[in-house]
Amino acid sequence: xxxxxxxxxxxxxxxxxxxxxxxxxxxxxxxxLVLRCLEDGPRRFSELRVPLHRVTPKVLTQSLRGLERAxxxxxxxxxxxxxxxxxxxxxxxxxxxxxxxxxxAWAAENWDEILDARERHP
Amino acid sequence: xxxxxxxxxxxxxxxxxxxxxxxxxxxxxxxxLVLRCLEDGPRRFSELRVPLHRVTPKVLTQSLRGLERAxxxxxxxxxxxxxxxxxxxxxxxxxxxxxxxxxxAWAAENWDEILDARERHP
DNA sequence: CGGCATCCGAAGCGATACTG
DNA sequence: CAGTATCGCTTCGGATGCCG
Numbered sequence: 001x002x003x004x005x006x007x008x009x010x011x012x013x014x015x016x017x018x019x020x021x022x023x024x025x026x027x028x029x030x031x032x033l034v035l036r037c038l039e040d041g042p043r044r045f046s047e048l049r050v051p052l053h054r055v056t057p058k059v060l061t062q063s064l065r066g067l068e069r070a071x072x073x074x075x076x077x078x079x080x081x082x083x084x085x086x087x088x089x090x091x092x093x094x095x096x097x098x099x100x101x102x103x104x105a106w107a108a109e110n111w112d113e114i115l116d117a118r119e120r121h122p
Numbered sequence: 123x124x125x126x127x128x129x130x131x132x133x134x135x136x137x138x139x140x141x142x143x144x145x146x147x148x149x150x151x152x153x154x155l156v157l158r159c160l161e162d163g164p165r166r167f168s169e170l171r172v173p174l175h176r177v178t179p180k181v182l183t184q185s186l187r188g189l190e191r192a193x194x195x196x197x198x199x200x201x202x203x204x205x206x207x208x209x210x211x212x213x214x215x216x217x218x219x220x221x222x223x224x225x226x227a228w229a230a231e232n233w234d235e236i237l238d239a240r241e242r243h244p
Numbered sequence: 245c246g247g248c249a250t251c252c253g254a255a256g257c258g259a260t261a262c263t264g
Numbered sequence: 265c266a267g268t269a270t271c272g273c274t275t276c277g278g279a280t281g282c283c284g
Contacts, residue, residue: 005162011155012175017229018158020236021222028256033133036140041126045266053134056258057267071239083264083265092235099228100143103221107139113214114142117193150276167246178278179247205245205284 027066030055034063035089035097036104038073042088072096149188152177156185157211157219158226160195164210194218 011018030052037048045064049055064087067073072093078084089097107114134141152174159170167186171177186209189195194215200206211219229236 007159007165007169007173009173010175011159011173017226017233018154018222020229020233021154021225032140032143037129037133043129047129051129051131051133053132056260058259058269059257061267062257069240069243070236071242077266083267085266092232092239095232096225096228099221099225100140102224103143103218104139106218106221107142110214110217111139111142114192117214118191120193121191180249180279181277183247184277199246205247207246 028059028063030059030063031067032100034067035093035100038087038089039097042086045085150181150185152185153189154222156189157215157222160209160211161219164208167207
């Protein structure tokens with residue numbers, strides 16, 4: 001570890017990808033989970049609320065709007081007597097799912113080690 | 123997209139990896155960037171502040187403490203007349219860097235598309 | 245140099261109630 | 265059903281000042 005390249009002057013600039021990723025993942029705390037909920041196909045609004053521990057409609061809406069603005073999720077209103085809205089991954093969103101899954105796989109593999117570390121540090 | 127497996131009852135349970143990942147990435151908004159700053163080797167406290175846009179010492183400390191508690195970063199005090207503290211990735215932390223890099227690579231590849239989406243949605 | 249203590253405004257998010 | 269509106273608590277994080 002001797003090739004200590006100098007750090008960039010400004011990693012906060014808009015153009016740095018690592019700025020975007022944590023931001024997208026954490027647009028709000030539910031975003032990543034919402035993406036994974038859409039993994040198997042479109043889901044309705046109230047359908048999403050259940051596995052997300054009864055998240056408040058307001059907060060879920062915020063999350064979905066954020067994902068929509070980012071082009072990761074699409075929103076379609078199906079015609080009918082009762083309102084019926086479905087959310088689905090866009091191709092872009094589906095692409096993000098892969099690195100997200102990689103991160104999750106990492107977490108699963110190192111689960112014990114992570115928990116051990118947290119116990120060791122009081 | 124016809125195999126709509128039912129969603130799990132509770133994706134919020136402690137044991138779900140996707141809970142941990144957003145949490146780790148977003149422990150605070152700097153965590154991911156700090157990890158990337160340590161990519162090339164150990165760095166001193168004040169050395170980290172520069173590329174992070176002069177982040178406040180308090181906040182940087184919080185971030186580092188969080189990463190330390192998670193076992194991702196180590197903190198070593200080098201003996202000498204003046205205080206000199208170095209932070210470095212642990213093997214565990216280095217492992218996380220890979221999925222993190224994958225996510226960043228995704229962001230870099232789909233940069234234009236993401237920005238386009240944000241512009242289209244007012 | 246590498247922090248910690250304090251203050252404070254801003255943002256996050258849950259609960260509740262209401263609406264087309 | 266799929267949201268919006270309002271409230272209030274909690275957390276985040278920037279600014280400032282002090283310390284060994």
